Amino acid sequence: SQKIEQNSEALNIQEGKTATLTCNYTNYSPAYLQWYRQDPGRGPVFLLLIRENEKEKRKERLKVTFDTTLKQSLFHITASQPADSATYLCALGTSSASKIIFGSGTRLSIRP
Protein backbone atom coordinates (compact mmCIF):
# COMPACT_ATOMS: atom_id res chain seq x y z
CA SER A 1 0.00 0.00 0.00
CA GLN A 2 1.07 3.59 -0.49
CA LYS A 3 2.88 5.09 2.44
CA ILE A 4 4.43 8.47 3.25
CA GLU A 5 6.70 8.66 6.29
CA GLN A 6 8.34 11.66 7.86
CA ASN A 7 11.49 10.73 9.73
CA SER A 8 10.54 11.62 13.22
CA GLU A 9 7.58 12.90 15.08
CA ALA A 10 9.66 15.61 16.73
CA LEU A 11 13.02 17.26 16.18
CA ASN A 12 14.73 19.57 18.64
CA ILE A 13 17.78 21.57 17.57
CA GLN A 14 19.84 24.55 18.64
CA GLU A 15 19.22 27.97 17.12
CA GLY A 16 21.60 28.74 14.26
CA LYS A 17 22.03 25.11 13.23
CA THR A 18 20.58 23.56 10.08
CA ALA A 19 17.41 21.55 10.57
CA THR A 20 16.97 18.60 8.23
CA LEU A 21 13.62 16.86 7.89
CA THR A 22 13.05 13.70 5.89
CA CYS A 23 10.10 12.49 3.85
CA ASN A 24 10.13 8.94 2.49
CA TYR A 25 7.50 7.29 0.37
CA THR A 26 6.76 3.78 -0.87
CA ASN A 27 4.54 2.32 -3.59
CA TYR A 28 4.14 5.78 -5.03
CA SER A 29 5.29 7.63 -8.13
CA PRO A 30 4.75 11.30 -7.37
CA ALA A 31 4.89 13.89 -10.09
CA TYR A 32 5.70 16.53 -7.49
CA LEU A 33 6.26 16.97 -3.80
CA GLN A 34 5.35 19.89 -1.58
CA TRP A 35 6.32 21.06 1.89
CA TYR A 36 3.96 22.93 4.19
CA ARG A 37 4.30 24.57 7.57
CA GLN A 38 1.54 24.24 10.15
CA ASP A 39 1.33 26.16 13.41
CA PRO A 40 -0.85 24.87 16.28
CA GLY A 41 -4.55 25.41 15.64
CA ARG A 42 -3.95 26.85 12.16
CA GLY A 43 -4.22 25.60 8.61
CA PRO A 44 -1.05 24.59 6.72
CA VAL A 45 0.87 27.18 4.73
CA PHE A 46 2.60 26.29 1.48
CA LEU A 47 6.39 26.60 1.43
CA LEU A 48 7.91 24.89 -1.61
CA LEU A 49 7.03 22.61 -4.51
CA ILE A 50 9.55 20.43 -6.33
CA ARG A 51 8.79 18.37 -9.41
CA GLU A 52 10.03 14.88 -10.22
CA ASN A 53 12.51 16.17 -12.79
CA GLU A 54 14.04 18.64 -10.32
CA LYS A 55 16.80 17.68 -7.91
CA GLU A 56 16.83 20.73 -5.70
CA LYS A 57 14.84 23.89 -4.96
CA ARG A 58 15.74 26.83 -2.78
CA LYS A 59 13.82 29.67 -1.23
CA GLU A 60 15.64 32.01 1.12
CA ARG A 61 16.80 29.81 4.05
CA LEU A 62 14.88 26.78 2.80
CA LYS A 63 16.21 24.02 0.57
CA VAL A 64 14.37 20.96 -0.68
CA THR A 65 15.85 17.96 -2.49
CA PHE A 66 13.96 15.23 -4.31
CA ASP A 67 15.52 11.85 -5.04
CA THR A 68 13.12 9.64 -6.98
CA THR A 69 15.59 6.73 -6.83
CA LEU A 70 15.73 6.76 -3.05
CA LYS A 71 12.07 7.83 -2.93
CA GLN A 72 12.99 10.56 -0.54
CA SER A 73 12.84 14.30 -0.06
CA LEU A 74 14.96 16.28 2.37
CA PHE A 75 13.85 19.66 3.72
CA HIS A 76 16.55 21.91 5.15
CA ILE A 77 16.24 25.11 7.15
CA THR A 78 19.58 26.86 7.46
CA ALA A 79 20.44 29.32 10.23
CA SER A 80 17.38 28.12 12.13
CA GLN A 81 15.49 30.50 14.40
CA PRO A 82 13.00 29.93 17.22
CA ALA A 83 10.33 31.37 14.88
CA ASP A 84 10.88 28.36 12.63
CA SER A 85 9.39 26.13 15.32
CA ALA A 86 6.29 24.49 13.83
CA THR A 87 5.09 21.22 12.33
CA TYR A 88 6.28 20.61 8.79
CA LEU A 89 4.26 18.42 6.45
CA CYS A 90 5.35 16.86 3.19
CA ALA A 91 2.73 16.17 0.56
CA LEU A 92 2.84 14.17 -2.64
CA GLY A 93 0.82 14.50 -5.79
CA THR A 94 0.68 12.51 -8.99
CA SER A 95 -0.26 13.60 -12.45
CA SER A 96 -3.07 11.05 -12.54
CA ALA A 97 -4.74 11.95 -9.28
CA SER A 98 -6.60 15.09 -8.42
CA LYS A 99 -5.60 15.02 -4.77
CA ILE A 100 -2.52 15.47 -2.68
CA ILE A 101 -1.60 13.06 0.12
CA PHE A 102 0.05 14.34 3.30
CA GLY A 103 2.65 12.80 5.57
CA SER A 104 2.13 12.77 9.32
CA GLY A 105 4.42 15.74 9.90
CA THR A 106 7.51 16.49 11.94
CA ARG A 107 7.26 18.86 14.88
CA LEU A 108 10.36 21.03 14.84
CA SER A 109 11.48 22.96 17.92
CA ILE A 110 14.34 25.44 17.74
CA ARG A 111 15.74 26.29 21.15
CA PRO A 112 17.47 29.63 21.74
Next chain:
Amino acid sequence: GAVVSQHPSRVICKSGTSVKIECRSLDFQATTMFWYRQFPKQSLMLMATSNEGSKATYEQGVEKDKFLINHASLTLSTLTVTSAHPEDSSFYICSATRDRANTGELFFGEGSRLTVL
Protein backbone atom coordinates in the same frame (compact mmCIF):
# COMPACT_ATOMS: atom_id res chain seq x y z
CA GLY B 1 -1.32 35.46 -2.20
CA ALA B 2 -4.63 33.71 -2.47
CA VAL B 3 -6.83 33.74 0.62
CA VAL B 4 -9.17 31.03 1.81
CA SER B 5 -11.53 31.90 4.62
CA GLN B 6 -13.16 29.30 6.83
CA HIS B 7 -16.04 29.94 9.19
CA PRO B 8 -16.70 29.36 12.02
CA SER B 9 -13.26 28.91 13.54
CA ARG B 10 -14.72 27.24 16.62
CA VAL B 11 -18.06 25.65 17.25
CA ILE B 12 -19.47 23.75 20.20
CA CYS B 13 -22.69 21.86 19.74
CA LYS B 14 -24.84 19.30 21.45
CA SER B 15 -24.89 15.71 20.33
CA GLY B 16 -27.47 15.10 17.62
CA THR B 17 -27.38 18.56 16.10
CA SER B 18 -26.00 19.47 12.68
CA VAL B 19 -23.16 21.90 12.08
CA LYS B 20 -22.30 23.71 8.86
CA ILE B 21 -18.79 24.91 8.07
CA GLU B 22 -18.12 27.31 5.21
CA CYS B 23 -15.03 27.57 3.07
CA ARG B 24 -14.62 30.58 0.77
CA SER B 25 -11.91 31.55 -1.67
CA LEU B 26 -11.81 35.32 -1.29
CA ASP B 27 -9.76 36.53 -4.23
CA PHE B 28 -9.75 33.69 -6.73
CA GLN B 29 -12.05 31.11 -8.25
CA ALA B 30 -11.36 27.69 -6.83
CA THR B 31 -11.80 24.92 -9.35
CA THR B 32 -11.53 22.32 -6.65
CA MET B 33 -11.87 22.37 -2.89
CA PHE B 34 -10.78 19.67 -0.47
CA TRP B 35 -12.02 18.88 3.02
CA TYR B 36 -9.80 17.32 5.67
CA ARG B 37 -10.06 16.40 9.30
CA GLN B 38 -7.12 16.38 11.63
CA PHE B 39 -6.83 14.77 15.07
CA PRO B 40 -4.30 16.06 17.60
CA LYS B 41 -0.70 15.44 16.56
CA GLN B 42 -1.81 13.66 13.43
CA SER B 43 -1.71 14.63 9.81
CA LEU B 44 -4.49 15.79 7.55
CA MET B 45 -6.87 13.07 6.50
CA LEU B 46 -8.58 13.82 3.22
CA MET B 47 -12.32 13.40 3.54
CA ALA B 48 -13.59 14.49 0.14
CA THR B 49 -12.85 16.38 -3.04
CA SER B 50 -15.38 18.92 -4.15
CA ASN B 51 -15.80 20.37 -7.64
CA GLU B 52 -18.16 23.23 -8.36
CA GLY B 53 -21.51 22.08 -9.65
CA SER B 54 -20.92 18.36 -9.21
CA LYS B 55 -21.17 15.81 -6.45
CA ALA B 56 -18.27 15.50 -4.07
CA THR B 57 -15.95 12.51 -4.27
CA TYR B 58 -15.58 10.94 -0.86
CA GLU B 59 -12.60 8.99 0.39
CA GLN B 60 -13.02 5.42 1.49
CA GLY B 61 -14.50 5.16 4.94
CA VAL B 62 -16.04 8.64 4.94
CA GLU B 63 -19.83 8.56 5.19
CA LYS B 64 -21.31 10.85 2.56
CA ASP B 65 -24.64 11.02 4.36
CA LYS B 66 -22.90 12.05 7.55
CA PHE B 67 -20.64 14.67 6.00
CA LEU B 68 -22.64 16.58 3.41
CA ILE B 69 -20.62 18.69 1.01
CA ASN B 70 -22.08 21.34 -1.24
CA HIS B 71 -20.01 23.30 -3.73
CA ALA B 72 -22.53 25.77 -5.11
CA SER B 73 -20.12 28.26 -6.64
CA LEU B 74 -16.49 28.65 -7.60
CA THR B 75 -15.83 30.49 -4.35
CA LEU B 76 -17.86 28.59 -1.76
CA SER B 77 -17.97 25.04 -0.46
CA THR B 78 -19.78 23.93 2.68
CA LEU B 79 -19.37 20.90 4.91
CA THR B 80 -22.32 19.91 7.08
CA VAL B 81 -21.73 17.41 9.86
CA THR B 82 -25.15 15.89 10.36
CA SER B 83 -26.35 14.48 13.67
CA ALA B 84 -22.97 15.17 15.21
CA HIS B 85 -21.64 12.93 17.99
CA PRO B 86 -18.66 13.34 20.32
CA GLU B 87 -16.48 11.17 18.07
CA ASP B 88 -16.96 13.77 15.31
CA SER B 89 -15.08 16.31 17.42
CA SER B 90 -12.04 17.28 15.40
CA PHE B 91 -10.27 20.02 13.50
CA TYR B 92 -11.77 20.38 10.04
CA ILE B 93 -9.75 22.17 7.37
CA CYS B 94 -10.57 23.07 3.80
CA SER B 95 -8.21 23.85 0.97
CA ALA B 96 -8.62 25.17 -2.53
CA THR B 97 -6.64 25.09 -5.72
CA ARG B 98 -6.72 27.40 -8.71
CA ASP B 99 -5.03 24.84 -10.87
CA ARG B 100 -7.55 22.71 -12.77
CA ALA B 101 -5.01 19.89 -12.98
CA ASN B 102 -4.41 20.18 -9.22
CA THR B 103 -0.66 20.10 -9.64
CA GLY B 104 0.13 23.21 -7.71
CA GLU B 105 -0.13 24.95 -4.42
CA LEU B 106 -3.02 24.35 -2.08
CA PHE B 107 -4.42 27.32 -0.20
CA PHE B 108 -5.74 26.35 3.19
CA GLY B 109 -8.38 27.85 5.40
CA GLU B 110 -7.63 28.49 9.05
CA GLY B 111 -9.56 25.45 10.16
CA SER B 112 -12.69 24.92 12.23
CA ARG B 113 -12.51 23.21 15.59
CA LEU B 114 -15.67 21.27 16.28
CA THR B 115 -16.49 20.09 19.79
CA VAL B 116 -19.55 17.92 20.22
CA LEU B 117 -20.78 17.61 23.79
